[in-house]
Structure formats: structure tokens, C-alpha cells
Amino acid sequence: MSYNLPAVAAGLVAAQQADSLDPVAHYRDQFVIVDPNIVYFDGNSLGRMPKQTAAHLHHVIHTEWSDGLIRGWGRGWYEAPARIGDKIGQLLGAAPGQVLACDSTSVNLYKLVMAALQARPDRTDIVSDALNFPSDLYIMQGAIAHYGNRHQLRLVASRDNELTVTPDDLYALITPQTAVVVLSHVTFKSGFIYDMQAITQKAHAVGALVIWDLSHSAGAVPMALDAWQVDMVVGCGYKFLNGGPGAPAFLYINKSIQDQVESPIWGWFGQKAPFAFDLQYEPAPGLARFLAGTPPMLSLSAVESAVDMLNQVGMPAIRAKSVAITEYMIALFDAHLVDLGFTLGSPRDAGIRGSHVSIRHPLGYQINQALIAEMQVIPDFREPDNLRLGLSPLTTSFAEVWHGVDRIRHAVSQGLHHKYPATRAAVT
Amino acid sequence: MSYNLPAVAAGLVAAQQADSLDPVAHYRDQFVIVDPNIVYFDGNSLGRMPKQTAAHLHHVIHTEWSDGLIRGWGRGWYEAPARIGDKIGQLLGAAPGQVLACDSTSVNLYKLVMAALQARPDRTDIVSDALNFPSDLYIMQGAIAHYGNRHQLRLVASRDNELTVTPDDLYALITPQTAVVVLSHVTFKSGFIYDMQAITQKAHAVGALVIWDLSHSAGAVPMALDAWQVDMVVGCGYKFLNGGPGAPAFLYINKSIQDQVESPIWGWFGQKAPFAFDLQYEPAPGLARFLAGTPPMLSLSAVESAVDMLNQVGMPAIRAKSVAITEYMIALFDAHLVDLGFTLGSPRDAGIRGSHVSIRHPLGYQINQALIAEMQVIPDFREPDNLRLGLSPLTTSFAEVWHGVDRIRHAVSQGLHHKYPATRAAVT
Numbered sequence: 001m002s003y004n005l006p007a008v009a010a011g012l013v014a015a016q017q018a019d020s021l022d023p024v025a026h027y028r029d030q031f032v033i034v035d036p037n038i039v040y041f042d043g044n045s046l047g048r049m050p051k052q053t054a055a056h057l058h059h060v061i062h063t064e065w066s067d068g069l070i071r072g073w074g075r076g077w078y079e080a081p082a083r084i085g086d087k088i089g090q091l092l093g094a095a096p097g098q099v100l101a102c103d104s105t106s107v108n109l110y111k112l113v114m115a116a117l118q119a120r121p122d123r124t125d126i127v128s129d130a131l132n133f134p135s136d137l138y139i140m141q142g143a144i145a146h147y148g149n150r151h152q153l154r155l156v157a158s159r160d161n162e163l164t165v166t167p168d169d170l171y172a173l174i175t176p177q178t179a180v181v182v183l184s185h186v187t188f189k190s191g192f193i194y195d196m197q198a199i200t201q202k203a204h205a206v207g208a209l210v211i212w213d214l215s216h217s218a219g220a221v222p223m224a225l226d227a228w229q230v231d232m233v234v235g236c237g238y239k240f241l242n243g244g245p246g247a248p249a250f251l252y253i254n255k256s257i258q259d260q261v262e263s264p265i266w267g268w269f270g271q272k273a274p275f276a277f278d279l280q281y282e283p284a285p286g287l288a289r290f291l292a293g294t295p296p297m298l299s300l301s302a303v304e305s306a307v308d309m310l311n312q313v314g315m316p317a318i319r320a321k322s323v324a325i326t327e328y329m330i331a332l333f334d335a336h337l338v339d340l341g342f343t344l345g346s347p348r349d350a351g352i353r354g355s356h357v358s359i360r361h362p363l364g365y366q367i368n369q370a371l372i373a374e375m376q377v378i379p380d381f382r383e384p385d386n387l388r389l390g391l392s393p394l395t396t397s398f399a400e401v402w403h404g405v406d407r408i409r410h411a412v413s414q415g416l417h418h419k420y421p422a423t424r425a426a427v428t
Numbered sequence: 429m430s431y432n433l434p435a436v437a438a439g440l441v442a443a444q445q446a447d448s449l450d451p452v453a454h455y456r457d458q459f460v461i462v463d464p465n466i467v468y469f470d471g472n473s474l475g476r477m478p479k480q481t482a483a484h485l486h487h488v489i490h491t492e493w494s495d496g497l498i499r500g501w502g503r504g505w506y507e508a509p510a511r512i513g514d515k516i517g518q519l520l521g522a523a524p525g526q527v528l529a530c531d532s533t534s535v536n537l538y539k540l541v542m543a544a545l546q547a548r549p550d551r552t553d554i555v556s557d558a559l560n561f562p563s564d565l566y567i568m569q570g571a572i573a574h575y576g577n578r579h580q581l582r583l584v585a586s587r588d589n590e591l592t593v594t595p596d597d598l599y600a601l602i603t604p605q606t607a608v609v610v611l612s613h614v615t616f617k618s619g620f621i622y623d624m625q626a627i628t629q630k631a632h633a634v635g636a637l638v639i640w641d642l643s644h645s646a647g648a649v650p651m652a653l654d655a656w657q658v659d660m661v662v663g664c665g666y667k668f669l670n671g672g673p674g675a676p677a678f679l680y681i682n683k684s685i686q687d688q689v690e691s692p693i694w695g696w697f698g699q700k701a702p703f704a705f706d707l708q709y710e711p712a713p714g715l716a717r718f719l720a721g722t723p724p725m726l727s728l729s730a731v732e733s734a735v736d737m738l739n740q741v742g743m744p745a746i747r748a749k750s751v752a753i754t755e756y757m758i759a760l761f762d763a764h765l766v767d768l769g770f771t772l773g774s775p776r777d778a779g780i781r782g783s784h785v786s787i788r789h790p791l792g793y794q795i796n797q798a799l800i801a802e803m804q805v806i807p808d809f810r811e812p813d814n815l816r817l818g819l820s821p822l823t824t825s826f827a828e829v830w831h832g833v834d835r836i837r838h839a840v841s842q843g844l845h846h847k848y849p850a851t852r853a854a855v856t
Contacts, residue, residue, distance in 0.1 A: 104721025135696035138709035142694030245725035266570030268563035281566035293532025296727035297673035
């Protein structure tokens with residue numbers, strides 16, 4: 001599947017024409033879009049709601065819970081973490097039995113980092129990068145504190161102002177002392193895609209494990225976890241998986257190591273026989289031991305219907321659209337935003353770029369506020385100067401990108417942002 | 429508020445009359461009851477859905493998520509764990525700023541047990557009981573394994589076949605070696621209520637901490653966490669709080685010790701400034717450090733509307749109804765079930781009995797199946813022989829209790845249970 005990019009010089013008309021030719025454009029109608037005038041560049045923070053999710057939630061609320069009551073656990077709820085996990089796995093190149101939909105990304109990462117350090121008891125290093133989502137670093141720092149500060153967190157730095165990481169810089173840190181390499185597949189600021197396969201091989205070559213955080217790639221960037229022999233991953237349910245606000249996350253553990261790792265949280269859903277009520281914990285064989293408590297079924301159900309839709313489309317079509325629409329964004333950026341003091345905060349090479357484009361500006365925080373308050377554009381601001389423009393393959397149209405850039409240009413050229421505070425708010 | 433119990437000899441008519449006089453009977457109409465012929469004795473496993481929850485969820489799905497999109501975090505989602513926590517706290521005798529609604533009971537208990545052991549580094553014992561929900565014991569066993577098996581789990585046994593625990597037996601285990609006492613306020617099989625205040629005092633007298641699991645008491649049994657100087661609690665959102673299947677749980681940490689304990693899971697919602705994206709974790713001051721990842725807002729929202737209703741009723745009225753309806757259940761049990769081979773699996777003294785009544789029978793597992801399959805009665809089976817009859821103060825009517833006992837008598841006297849397997853299913 002390939003796209004002809006709209007000619008920038010031809011403006012909105014060309015964008016609209018590209019939409020009319022887009023083979024996945026009709027999926028946009030499968031989502032609830034309350035106000036079509038809003039340019040939504042934050043599907044990578046909270047994806048839009050599929051219409052079938054609304055219908056499915058209605059069923060869960062009014063039939064499964066209200067009518068089925070406790071019987072719901074025997075009618076599909078109990079299997080939901082594994083069933084939905086398998087469906088997510090389909091997007092990730094993971095055969096069934098290796099993915100669970102459960103808990104939050106933080107809690108899942110905690111389980112896996114703790115498990116990895118336990119599985120490599122004589123090693124001292126966790127390797128990550130300074131581009132990682134800080135929360136992931138916090139989890140690692142907590143795990144290190146927890147094991148008595150016997151480990152060190154070795155962070156590779158970026159040489160190009162947080163845009164990418166030079167592979168050799170990373171490889172230099174991966175040594176026989178490395179217990180685990182923990183990286184985000186797609187970095188949250190620049191959208192840089194790591195070479196998951198190559199780095200996994202480098203880690204394995206020295207006997208280290210890898211944990212990939214797929215929060216910004218699951219549902220947007222194709223991968224092949226099984227073929228690449230990845231050990232473990234975590235990922236987020238509410239970004240490109242469109243699972244709703246704070247949707248349960250997921251984790252993957254390669255079948256080959258499932259019996260070698262153990263969750264630190266010995267929960268009853270991870271017990272061998274949860275309803276035998278034995279007083280002594282015995283972990284379930286395989287993957288299930290990484291479940292903890294009872295899953296939040298309303299939120300979890302919303303993940304399932306969204307992932308069903310993504311599987312229907314398939315990752316190749318999703319990626320083709322993602323590449324086309326980020327390419328178009330960058331073409332518009334070059335034509336309309338560079339002269340306003342913006343610089344590109346994402347790789348130009350689509351091969352190493354996920355589904356968002358960051359644009360940087362010294363007054364980015366103020367511009368972000370002006371866009372939301374006055375221009376009906378919703379981006380995301382990320383310190384220190386990134387306006388992160390998330391382009392969700394199934395819901396962002398070429399016309400929306402055109403309008404977005406047009407409005408950003410308007411706001412900045414008119415100086416609308418100058419009246420907004422430069423101080424960072426505690427919550428954005 | 430006091431109830432005149434229906435005369436057992438006067439049968440269904442008396443029960444119906446009691447309903448007509450019940451000051452909280454009208455709340456039953458505030459819940460969705462799809463099939464009124466079902467006798468639902470499992471509100472202590474999964475509470476029914478309040479009608480206002482359906483309306484609230486509709487708003488969350490169609491307005492907050494679909495229309496508000498990412499802006500929802502600035503419109504109340506971000507504060508939800510603390511806001512809803514405070515509302516739960518109102519049911520528990522906890523002033524604001526001490527309760528968070530988040531994660532699952534297992535994950536919350538894990539955080540607190542780990543924190544307690546860290547806060548009492550020189551002590552070796554965790555004291556609990558053999559009546560505890562096994563999952564709670566698993567969490568403690570996991571924490572012990574995690575700290576290198578330096579601790580022992582000391583379990584007090586029941587002298588009366590899992591009905592109660594003799595206080596002196598428990599107190600004998602609470603010594604200067606005790607790091608933390610971890611007990612369920614109401615035991616999950618018999619419904620026995622521990623003396624939370626006295627045990628907390630005993631623990632404090634030797635410098636130990638206490639963690640209470642309120643899963644079977646929150647929303648059913650009054651308590652005064654602040655006045656009793658309780659250290660920490662966890663509890664479940666989907667039982668008497670009616671928060672929906674797998675609803676997020678809660679935790680309480682007394683203000684006086686909030687800065688002395690630390691969560692093992694260093695998540696971004698527990699970081700001092702989550703959106704500053706500093707690379708180094710610094711815990712938020714006070715309670716918030718016990719948050720981990722992003723909360724599942726659909727499931728969490730369902731908790732809020734249900735708890736709002738409970739606060740409107742108030743714990744004294746809820747408890748009065750709970751006592752009356754469990755007393756009535758036991759009176760019917762004495763009259764109609766004892767001669768069929770049942771024994772009472774709950775305390776007769778209402779002062780030490782929560783809101784469920786367990787009845788025991790050697791063929792309990794088979795009887796449970798017959799009731800569900802043929803009698804439209806939904807109890808809960810708990811090994812080895814407990815039929816657990818949960819009486820939810822706001823949704824269980826006296827007439828429902830009468831019908832339930834009548835149908836149990838019918839099923840057993842007709843021998844309907846004999847055709848069901850005696851083997852325990854993996855999932856019930």
C-alpha cells in the first residue's frame with residue numbers, strides 16, 4: 001500500500017483529495033468525533049473512542065454486569081486478560097499465550113524489571129536512555145533501591161538534542177554486567193524508533209535480557225516480537241490502542257522464558273488455582289503468574305473492542321497511513337513553520353519515526369496554550385520546548401493536518417501566544 | 429434506627445411487611461435489577477449497579493472521553509483517585525487526604541506490606557491469620573521472599589472451625605518482633621468482625637504497624653480509622669461499594685505516618701511533579717506517593733457514583749439494615765435449614781458479624797450448583813463447605829431472604845444437588 005502525498009503548494013484541496021483516496025479513511029467514521037472542528041493531535045496521549053466501544057460498553061454495563069452479575073466471571077471476564085492480551089499480541093507479532101492485558105504500564109514495568117533483576121542475580125547494570133519516559137526510569141530507580149542499591153542505571157545520552165540515540169553509544173553500555181536493557185521502542189518526545197531486533201541481539205549476545213516499552217508503538221508501528229526473540233515488553237492501552245482514559249496496559253513475556261521469571265506481586269489471579277483458596281502461594285505455570293488482582297472489567301472491555309478494530313485493519317495498512325501522514329506533516333512544517341522559529345523535533349527519516357511529529361519552539365509552552373484556548377488545536381506539550389503532534393493513523397485526516405499547521409502558523413504569526421504564562425503548570 | 433424482625437412463623441407476608449417498613453428499602457429502586465426473580469446473595473462478591481452509575485458512565489464515555497478527549501485530565505480525572513478516595517474515607521471514619529482509589533486490592537496490599545516491612549527494618553514477623561483471604565497471604569509471602577526470607581509469617585489459627593479467632597491467641601503472636609499485623613477486618617468465609625481498635629492498640633503497644641483489609645467491611649460495617657489510629661488499610665471497590673466488576677480498590681495511610689512510608693512502585697502519579705518529566709524520581713509529599721500509573725477512568729468513575737449514594741445513606745442506616753437482615757437470615761436458617769444438615773458458618777452475635785451469613789453443608793459445593801442452575805439463587809461457594817450468603821444492605825430485601833431460604837430448603841429437601849459434580853471447578 002502506498003500513498004501519493006498531497007502537494008503542499010496545492011493547500012487544503014490537495015489534502016482533501018488525499019483523504020478521498022486514502023484506503024483507510026473510512027475508519028475515521030468508525031470513531032465518535034463530537035466536534036469535527038477540533039484538530040486533535042493527541043491521539044498518542046489518549047486515542048479517540050471507536051463507536052463499537054460505546055456499544056460494547058453499553059452491553060458490559062447493562063447486560064454483563066447488571067444482568068449477569070457475578071456470573072460474568074464465568075462468561076468471559078475471567079479469561080479477559082489473556083484473551084485481550086492475545087488480540088494485542090496479534091498487533092505485535094506475538095503468538096497466543098504471551099501477552100496479558102492488565103494493570104497499568106508502571107505496575108507492569110515494575111513486575112518485569114524486578115523479575116529481570118532477579119533472573120540475572122549476579123549482574124549490576126540496567127541500561128536505558130535519557131530519552132526514556134521518566135516514569136520508566138522511576139520504576140527502574142525504585143527497583144534498584146529495592147534490591148539494596150546493588151545496581152546502577154546506565155543511561156545513554158542523545159548526541160542530537162534528544163532526537164535520536166547513536167547505536168554505538170548504546171552498545172558500548174551493554175556489557176556482561178548488564179542484567180537488562182530497558183528502552184521505549186518509540187521515544188516519547190521525538191518519536192525516534194529504536195532498532196528493536198538489533199538491540200535485542202546485542203543484549204542477548206552478552207546474556208542480558210531486554211524489556212521494551214511499546215507505549216508509543218503498539219498499534220502504530222509494526223514489529224515482530226516472536227521473530228526478534230524479544231524477552232519482555234510492556235505497553236499502554238490508551239494511546240494508539242484507543243482503549244480509553246487510563247485503559248489497562250499490557251505485558252508480553254516470551255514463551256521461552258516464562259518459567260524462568262517470577263512476578264514480585266504474588267496475586268491471586270497469578271496463583272496456580274485461585275479458587276482452591278490454598279493458604280500457600282504457588283505460581284501459575286507460564287504467563288498467568290504475572291497477573292495480580294482482579295482486572296477492572298469496564299476499562300478492560302473498552303480495550304478489547306478497540307483492538308478488534310485495529311486487527312481488522314492490520315498493521316501494514318496502519319503503518320502505511322502513519323508514514324504518509326507524518327511525511328505530509330513534515331512537508332507542511334518545512335513550508336509554513338520553519339520561518340516562525342520552529343525546528344523539527346523528530347527524525348526526518350520515516351524509517352526511524354513513529355506516529356507523532358514533534359516541533360520545537362522556545363515559546364512552545366505558551367504556543368501550546370494558545371492553540372488549545374483559541375485555535376481548537378489540541379497538541380501535547382513536552383518539556384522543554386516540544387509541541388508533540390500525534391497523528392493517529394485511523395482518525396487523523398490529511399485535511400486535519402493541513403488545518404492544524406495552518407492554525408499553528410496563524411497563532412504564532414499573530415503572536416497569540418504572548419499573553420499566556422511561560423510557567424509550567426503542574427498538570428497538563 | 430431499629431428494626432422489628434419479621435416473625436419467621438408468619439412467612440413471606442411478614443417479610444414483605446418488614447420491607448414496607450424498612451427506612452432504606454426505597455434505595456433498592458435506585459439499582460438496576462434486571463431479573464427480580466433472581467435471589468442475589470452475592471453482593472459481597474460483586475455489588476449490583478446503581479442506576480446513577482449507568483448515567484454517570486454514559487457521561488464519562490460520551491462527554492468526558494469522546495468530547496473532552498485529553499482535556500479530561502484537566503477536568504477532574506487527574507484528581508479522581510484522591511477525590512474518590514476522600515469519599516470512600518467518609519464511609520471509613522477517615523478525614524480527607526488519607527485515602528486513594530487506585531489499582532487492585534492485591535497491588536495496594538503489596539505496596540503497603542512492602543512499605544511496612546521497610547519501615548520496621550529490624551523486625552522479623554508478619555502476624556496474620558489462617559482465616560485471611562488467601563490472596564492477602566500470598567502478597568505477604570511474596571514480600572517475605574522479596575526481602576530475602578528474613579521474615580516469618582505467623583498465622584493465628586481458629587479454634588472453632590474457621591468461625592472466629594480467640595483474641596488472646598492473636599495477642600500472643602504480637603510481640604516486639606512484629607513488624608506489621610495484617611488482617612481482614614471481616615473474614616471472608618465466616619463474616620467474623622475483628623476488634624480493629626483493640627488489635628491496633630495491641631500492635632502499637634509493641635511498636636508494630638497494622639494493615640487492615642476492609643474488602644468485606646467497607647460500605648457495610650462502620651469503623652473509625654482516624655479515631656482508632658489505624659496505620660494503613662486496603663479495600664475492594666466491587667463488593668459493598670458497588671463499583672462494578674474488578675473496580676479499582678483503595679488504600680488508606682494515616683496522616684501521621686504518610687511521610688515515613690514509601691511505595692515500592694515508583695510511578696509517575698506518585699512523583700513530586702509528574703509533568704516536569706525530571707529524570708530522577710522524587711516522591712510526592714504525603715499520600716500521593718502511593719499512586720503508581722494512570723488510573724483506569726471508566727472503572728474508577730463507576731466507583732464514584734456508587735460511593736456517592738452510600739454517603740447519602742450513611743453508615744449507621746446501612747449497618748442497622750445489615751444487622752436486621754442477617755438476623756432474619758439466621759432466624760430462617762434455624763427454622764428451615766438446620767434439619768437438612770446445615771450448620772451456621774457465621775457468628776450468632778451480630779456485634780461480631782459482617783454483612784454475610786455463611787451456612788455450611790458437607791455437600792455445599794453441589795448445593796451451590798443446584799441453586800444457581802435450577803433455583804435462581806446466586807450464593808457464593810467457599811471451600812470446603814461454605815455457602816456464603818451475602819446480604820447487601822441497600823439491595824437485599826427481607827422478602828428476598830425469605831425466598832432464598834425457601835428455595836435452598838426446596839433444593840436440598842428434593843435432593844436436586846445430587847446430580848451435580850462434587851469436584852471443585854477451577855473457576856467459580
